[in-house]
Amino acid sequence: NRRRLVLWFPLNPRFIFLLSLTVVSSSFGFYLPGLAPVSFCEEKSKGDAExxxxxxxxxxxxxxxxxxxxxxxxxxxxxxxxxxxxxxxxxxxxxxxxxxxxxxxxxxxxxxxxxxxxxxxxxxxxxxxxxxxxxxxxxxxxxxxxxxxxxxxxxxxxxxxxxxxxxxxxxxxxxxxxxxxxxxxxxxxxxxxxxxxxxxxxxxxxxxxxxxxxxxxxxxxxxxxxxxxxxxxxxxxxxxxxxxxxxxxxxxxxxxxxxxxxxxxxxxxxxxxxxxxxxxxxxxVSMPHTNIQWFSIMNSLVIVLFLTGMVAMIMLRTLHKDIARYNQMDQEEAQEESGWKQVHGDVFRPPRMGMLLSVFLGQGTQVFIMTFITLFLACMGFLSPANRGALMTCAVVLWVLLGTPAGYVSARLYKTFGGENWKTNVLLTAFLCPGIVFVDFFMMNLILWVEGSSAAVPFGTLVAILALWFGISVPLTFVGAYFGFKKPGIEPPVRTNQIPRQIPQQSFFTKAMPGIIMGGILPFGCIFIQLFFILNSIWSHQMYYMFGFLFLVFIILVITCSEATVLLCYFHLCAEDYHWWWRSFLTSGFTAVYLFVYAVHYFFSKLQIIGAASTILYFGYTLIMVLIFFIFTGTIGFFSCFWFVNKIYSVLKVD
Incomplete structure (x- = not known):
């Protein structure tokens, strides 16, 4: 009876309804920090400000x-x-x-x-x-x-x-x-x-x-x-x-x-x-950008629907028929087949520089989760412009607390690639990308100090950031890496041949570089209008408040990066090119290169910035954004292809 009573409370619909009603009713008297109303009166009284x-x-x-x-x-x-x-x-x-x-x-x-x-x-x-x-x-x-x-x-x-x-x-x-x-x-x-x-x-x-x-x-x-x-x-x-x-x-x-x-x-x-x-x-209301935002959203949705149709056609029709026909053939007829089915013995061969790839993917996972939670909270109104500095504070705190997923993903993938230098992997995951960002940020801060600008971060704040990094983020990364290395690597669905298969001569469109360059165009086309308003808010000091649009564009960007990378991965596998590990990361990650090109165009066409110090600061901070965006989009593309390749080869019957 006691066990039934314990189970009744969390599972009973009446209990859930009463709990929800209590939470909702209590929220009417809840205000976010810094957003509580202040009352004024002509004569000063208790609780009021004159x-x-x-x-x-x-x-x-x-x-x-x-x-x-x-x-x-x-x-x-x-x-x-x-x-x-x-x-x-x-x-x-x-x-x-x-x-x-x-x-x-x-x-x-x-x-x-x-x-x-x-x-x-x-x-x-x-x-x-x-x-x-x-x-x-x-x-x-x-x-x-x-x-x-x-x-x-x-x-x-x-x-x-x-x-x-x-x-x-x-x-x-x-x-x-x-x-x-x-x-x-x-x-x-x-x-x-x-x-x-x-x-x-x-x-x-x-x-x-x-x-x-x-x-x-x-x-x-x-x-x-x-x-x-x-x-x-x-x-x-x-x-x-x-x-x-x-x-x-x-x-x-x-x-x-x-x-x-x-x-x-x-x-x-x-x-x-x-x-x-x-x-x-x-x-x-005096910022009339809503119509432009909706146009951007509709344009991005058209791209997503097009890519979704292409992926669905490949997955439901072409792949299904290919797999069914391949599985019905005998061994001699299957060996005469060409295309993606013939590289099943090499498609899961560990990539070159697997250490660096696993480190990027661990950091990308950390950035992805941080971005998703931050934009979701902003979309819900918790990080409004009235709550000054809340957006950056939330992002920094989340990044510090998400060291465990970064260490776990990096260690697990590195072990899948057959790596053995686990100490180097953990140290690079904890220090490589954050170290590059901090060095860039510190150099920009030195310029601000020399110029006497108020944007120069005080020395005490820099020490606090380092304390958060070394005292919280790094240990959490070690914890995640410990559990990642403790588990076995991800088992591929097919065996890997001892001798690598020779890759046939590739056409221009199936070579690595043209595919990578083309892969970043569609994701950038979904975000460049939103990117204009983000750059305006940073460099032209305009107020940014359209977090609902931004969260929707974020979802569209994730879908577009995934589908565009999966499509190009399928075409390369059909051309019997099985080097898809780095290519899947770089295909969607190349969107960051277009972001940098657009930032250069924005600097020369939209801004009137003069002076060497301001120019160095602009491009210094832009490089930080480009690096973070490169890791973020590359991680999306990689895991999409990783799921796709595992899915299609797991249903392929290979002796």
């Missing part, structure tokens, strides 16, 4: 890969500066959030409030350096990034076709060059007309929208949007500014003393049409 704290983040530019902290520029600083705690992802992405001197109370409108005045003396070399750095920032169109209630303060403006665009950043200033041509934000004001002159945006009109809440239920007001309008104003009275006058111009030549007064105005507006849960929508 002051609206404005935070400042790093400044970046589309013309430079080097971001800088807010304090690197000579702006007004908070006297009681403090930094909120940052997760690993924020540190790796170079986010540096700190409090600002822009302080205001909820529903307390203010007009033309002075923040500070910055003076520049012509006789001070330090002031000259500060002003030159500010001018360089305006010349390269560096952008402020301000935050209120974990929400970006956006600059909304109308573009040429009448569409409203909201940018989660606004420029620090702009430049009118020597020819009198305004650059970047200088085109918005006709008063910016002096040649060879900088205009600094030293005044902002901030508008904060709030939902009034429901006082009967004890719900106070919540902030639902924050916008601003940057302006350049030369204040006639620095002590009592009126925020009226000509633009604040800074000549290119520093020949006289200069004062820049920073001011702000803030207005609170009630808007009950926007709910707190959907307060990011006005930013995301």
């Amino acid at each position: 002051e609206c704290q404005l935070f400042v983040n790093r400044l970046d530019s589309v013309e430079s890969v080097l971001p800088y902290e807010y304090d690197a520029f000579d702006f007004c600083k908070d006297t009681n500066e403090r930094r909120p705690s940052e997760n690993l992802g924020q540190v790796l992405f170079g986010e540096r959030i700190e409090t600002s001197p822009y302080k205001f109370s909820f529903k307390a409108d203010k007009a033309c409030v002075k923040v500070c005045t910055k003076s520049y003396d012509i006789g001070s070399s330090e002031d000259k350096l500060k002003l030159d750095f500010l001018k360089k920032g305006m010349e390269l169109n560096y952008q402020h990034h301000w935050i209120v209630d974990n929400m970006p303060v956006t600059w909304c403006y109308i573009v040429e076709d009448g569409q409203k665009v909201c940018n989660p950043g606004f420029p620090i200033g702009c430049l009118v060059n020597q020819e009198g041509k305004p650059k970047d934000a200088c085109v918005i004001n006709a008063d910016f007309n002096k040649k060879n002159t900088y205009y600094v945006f030293n005044h902002v009109d901030i508008t904060i929208f709030y939902h009034s809440g429901d006082e009967t239920n004890g719900m106070h007001a919540r902030l639902v949007a924050a916008t601003l309008e940057p302006q350049s104003i030369k204040h006639s009275n620095d002590e009592n500014p009126t925020c009226e006058g000509a633009p604040m111009d800074i000549p290119a030549d520093f020949k006289s003393n200069l004062k820049v007064t920073y001011t702000y105005s803030v207005t609170f507006k009630q808007n009950d049409d926007i709910r707190w849960a959907s307060r990011w929508d006005y930013i995301l």
